[in-house]
Amino acid sequence: MAVPKQRKTKSRRNQRRMHIFIKAPKFLSCPKCGKPMLPHHVCQNCGYYKGKQIVDVFKKLTKKEKKEKEKELKTAQKAPKKELSMEELSRK
Ligand SMILES: [Zn+2]
Incomplete structure (x- = not known):
């Protein structure tokens, strides 16, 4: 049976495990x-x-849920969140 030649210290073990x-x-x-x-x-x-x-996200929803979801998606499409570019940030 293969046996380790030398004992691994706690420090060595922990260094191996730090990732x-x-x-x-x-x-x-x-x-x-x-x-x-x-x-x-x-x-x-x-x-x-x-x-x-x-994927059809409306497939498994009830009628009421569908309406709410459609509304939510429409508002998200109309006003997508604008991420500030570096130029805009430097202006502010
Ligand atoms: Zn999406």
């Missing part, structure tokens, strides 16, 4: 609705990916 931790997911804001979404994924809110509708 082992869960990283927080990085979110992008959806170009269509502005809600946070995971990169390379379909938007959970509006069902769009790369400008195309992939």
